[in-house]
Structure formats: C-alpha cells, structure tokens
Amino acid sequence: MADLVYQNIMKDLKDRIKKNEFDSKRLPDERSLSESYGVSRSSVKRALNVLANQGIIFKKRGSGTFINPLFQKNRSIFQYEGSNLGVTDSFKSNGEVPKIKLLDFNVIPASDELQTELFLDPGEFVYEIKRLRTFEDKPFMIELGYIPIRVAPELNKERVEGSIFNYFEDTTGKAVTKSFMTITTEPSTGEDQKLLNLKPVEPVGVMEGIFFLDDGTPFEVSNMRLHYKYLNYNTFVDLNENR
Amino acid sequence: MADLVYQNIMKDLKDRIKKNEFDSKRLPDERSLSESYGVSRSSVKRALNVLANQGIIFKKRGSGTFINPLFQKNRSIFQYEGSNLGVTDSFKSNGEVPKIKLLDFNVIPASDELQTELFLDPGEFVYEIKRLRTFEDKPFMIELGYIPIRVAPELNKERVEGSIFNYFEDTTGKAVTKSFMTITTEPSTGEDQKLLNLKPVEPVGVMEGIFFLDDGTPFEVSNMRLHYKYLNYNTFVDLNENR
DNA sequence: AAGTGGTCTAGACCACTAC
DNA sequence: TAGTGGTCTAGACCACTTA
Numbered sequence: 213m214a215d216l217v218y219q220n221i222m223k224d225l226k227d228r229i230k231k232n233e234f235d236s237k238r239l240p241d242e243r244s245l246s247e248s249y250g251v252s253r254s255s256v257k258r259a260l261n262v263l264a265n266q267g268i269i270f271k272k273r274g275s276g277t278f279i280n281p282l283f284q285k286n287r288s289i290f291q292y293e294g295s296n297l298g299v300t301d302s303f304k305s306n307g308e309v310p311k312i313k314l315l316d317f318n319v320i321p322a323s324d325e326l327q328t329e330l331f332l333d334p335g336e337f338v339y340e341i342k343r344l345r346t347f348e349d350k351p352f353m354i355e356l357g358y359i360p361i362r363v364a365p366e367l368n369k370e371r372v373e374g375s376i377f378n379y380f381e382d383t384t385g386k387a388v389t390k391s392f393m394t395i396t397t398e399p400s401t402g403e404d405q406k407l408l409n410l411k412p413v414e415p416v417g418v419m420e421g422i423f424f425l426d427d428g429t430p431f432e433v434s435n436m437r438l439h440y441k442y443l444n445y446n447t448f449v450d451l452n453e454n455r
Numbered sequence: 456m457a458d459l460v461y462q463n464i465m466k467d468l469k470d471r472i473k474k475n476e477f478d479s480k481r482l483p484d485e486r487s488l489s490e491s492y493g494v495s496r497s498s499v500k501r502a503l504n505v506l507a508n509q510g511i512i513f514k515k516r517g518s519g520t521f522i523n524p525l526f527q528k529n530r531s532i533f534q535y536e537g538s539n540l541g542v543t544d545s546f547k548s549n550g551e552v553p554k555i556k557l558l559d560f561n562v563i564p565a566s567d568e569l570q571t572e573l574f575l576d577p578g579e580f581v582y583e584i585k586r587l588r589t590f591e592d593k594p595f596m597i598e599l600g601y602i603p604i605r606v607a608p609e610l611n612k613e614r615v616e617g618s619i620f621n622y623f624e625d626t627t628g629k630a631v632t633k634s635f636m637t638i639t640t641e642p643s644t645g646e647d648q649k650l651l652n653l654k655p656v657e658p659v660g661v662m663e664g665i666f667f668l669d670d671g672t673p674f675e676v677s678n679m680r681l682h683y684k685y686l687n688y689n690t691f692v693d694l695n696e697n698r
Numbered sequence: 699a700a701g702t703g704g705t706c707t708a709g710a711c712c713a714c715t716a717c
Numbered sequence: 718t719a720g721t722g723g724t725c726t727a728g729a730c731c732a733c734t735t736a
Contacts, residue, residue, distance in 0.1 A: 217725070241702060252726045257703085267635040272671035273703045274734035281571040282635055282665060331524055389694040390510065397640035397660045397683045415658030415683065417640045428513035428523055440640045440658065447690055451632040460706070484721060495707045500722085516722045517715030670733075671703095 267448030417443025660686025
C-alpha cells in the first residue's frame, strides 16, 4: 500500500506484537529499532506514536516501551479501534463479509439540524438511507444515514446496497477519513427488537456521527443502532493532546 | 504550566482561531508561522497536528491549512474539548459536584489478570474499591476499581470517598492523564437495577479501562456501570495517523 | 553512571495544488 | 512555476528511571 517508512515500521511492529514476538511485553529501545530498521530515530518514534495513540503500546520515559496488556483481550467481531471509520472496514475480515439490506431510500430536504451538521444552505437536499447490516445471517445494525446530494450526486438504490464510503472513494478518489462520534445506549424499541432479533430486555448501542472527507467537507450524518453484543468501542485518551 | 514550544504555539493558535483572527478561514503557511514564532518548522507542524487531530483545522497538501467551519459555527459539537478523564472533573463544568457512596473497600492480592493489566509482580496487593456515584441525589454509576497499593500506599476509607485522582495529584504532583477504554452495553443486572434505580428493561453502559499516569505507570483498572442516560461518549477520529 | 523516551533544530527532498 | 504541506534525516540536549 503505502511506501512510507513510518507506516511500514508501524505495521511490522504491530504484526510482531500480534505474534507475541516480544514475550517480555517490552519493545527494543528506540535507538536499537532505528539501527535495526536502518532508519532515523524520528521515524521510529513516529511509528511508535501511532501505536501508542491506538492504545497498543505505551511508553515510559526512562524505562522503555511496553505492550498494552489489554490489546488483544475481548475482541468481538465488530470493533471500532480508532483506526477504522466505516462499518465495512471494522470487521476482522476472516473471509466473511457483512451484508446490507436496504430498508429505505429517499431524497428529502435537509432539516435545520442537518443543515448545521452538514454545512448546507437552506433548501438543499439529502439522501435518506436506511439500511440493515447483517453478518453471517445475523442482523446487527440499523443504520440511518444522510448524505448531501451535492457531495455525492451519483448515488442510487443499487449503489447504497454496498459500502458507500468505498464506492465514493473508488469513483472520486476522495476518502472519508475523519469523524465525530457520540456513543450512547438505549432500551430497544419495537422496531429494534424486530429487526435486530432482540428480546425486550436487551438494549441497543447507539453511535451517532458526522463523517468528513479529508479536506474537511462533511460527508454524512449517521445514526447507527447496534445489537448490544456488537457495540465494542475501544479508545485511547491522552489528556496532554486534548488541550 | 508547560514550557513546551509546540504546546504554547498550539494554545496560541487555538486562541487566535476562537477570536476569529483568521477571518479568511485560512492559517498562515507553516514556514511563515515558523519564522514569526521563531521556532523550527517541525515544532509548528507538531502544534498544527494536535489541532488537526482535534478536528479544529484541516490541512490540504498543496493549498494550505484551514479552519473547520463547524468549529466556529457550532462549537458545542466539539464537546470533547477540555474533557477530562475522571468522573469528578467531568461534572465540574456544570458547577455541580457529584457525590460518592462507598460500597466496599478491601485490600486483596492481585489476580492474574490484574497483575497483567497493572504490571504487577505475583503476590502484590491492590485496593478493591466499589463506589456508587450520585448526582443531584440520583445514582448514575457503579464503579469497581483496582489500584496497586505500591502506587498509592496512602489510600484509606475516608480518602476514597472523594476523587482519588484529585487526591493523588494534590499529594504527589502526578496526574492521571491517559486511559485505554472499552465501551460496551448490557442489560442491567438485579444489582444494577437496585443501585441505579433502573427498570428491568433499562440497560447499563459499561466502560472498562486502564488509567495511566503521565509517565505511563498503570494507576487503576476500572469497571464502570452507568445508568444508560449518563453514557455519553464523544470522540473525534482521524484516520491519518499523524504525528 | 548508563540507558531510556521527550523535545527541538536545520535542512533536504517529495507530492500536490493553484495559477 | 511557485507555494503549500508531507516525509525523513542526523544530531543535540533534556528529564527521568534503574542500578
């Protein structure tokens, strides 16, 4: 894929961590890695920072770099890692691909709220796309998305039955790379129970988000209701970078 | 507080953005900023990367660095801004202070799992602290935490009835600044329903995490069961793994 | 004292955008 | 072609941990 030094090192280290190559839970020091990979220490640091931001490793000044023991524990099939955005890419694809059933597809005027969130002018139109995602014949997510027609004028019924992000990137070369997300949970509604095969006592996880293209253009507002067993959101927070 | 070059520049730029100083929505180029701040371009880049990772600016190779219009137009979407890790500080902004009811407080040998997660040697002890958090007399969270006695030897019953993070920072000068969290949801158990005043059909949000000190020392493993109306997690994701 | 990660510099070259 | 952000280097010095 990429030919970037730091990304290659990052991927290599990730693989080696997954293979338990560093049984001591400790990585070699940065200067050694720099030498063994034949790159500058800065590039090693950059690779390590990416892994640290994903919560895979953490660094202790003065002592070394260590593998996060929580990283491989508790992995469900569907998992947001902060390293993927869309649903399609969030599956540990062991060959099996999630499927989509289109429930509803309309073009409607953007509400006030959507105008604000998608940065639209009054009177602009959006696609309203309601889909049910299934995996191995089990439904796990009801997705209600809104995409401005101005941004993606070529959507149609057939195209939204697959990954919209992938279709958009393939045809325009523009990728969806950023998102704001809000995660909450609710008791399931009658519709949730019917579509997701839930008992009344079983809840849904709700993920609401705005997705952006790399240049900052808002691309989609999405409301995702997940079967509670599939909500598994991992996140690493570092306060030093948040203010 | 900090005397770091990139953080000072980051804060300064954030202030200037909030003051609408860059009316054109476009920031000066990196080389100009480097010169006007009297620092290297690398430091400017680092400051800009932090802002980009917070979704406040977007960088477009070849054209420049731009302010996210949503940040100026609707800053409330950026709720994560200034957010804190601990429960106590999350409420401070509203003026109200949450209260704590201590349910259980023990010192026990660390289980194998805790040894792994907190980087402990066999035979080490941890505090087991079970607390109920209430806000305006309404309980909203059951918190089960484990803290190594080696890290915080001076805890006692009285002290864990307040904010442990704040107490620890006040007495040692070391702050809890990082966390790795997994967010899920579950139907409520009988205990949840009793303590959190939930109906059987109402779920809990579950946040499990390890909290770290700034130097990377694991400080606490925590399992938090939240009244579903209080689980509200905001996050910004940027696929471009910068830094 | 030795070893570790953190910060910062000065500069080279590359990739993309706009004109 | 000029200007922008992206990547990468080689090295200096600092702050902290461990022995």
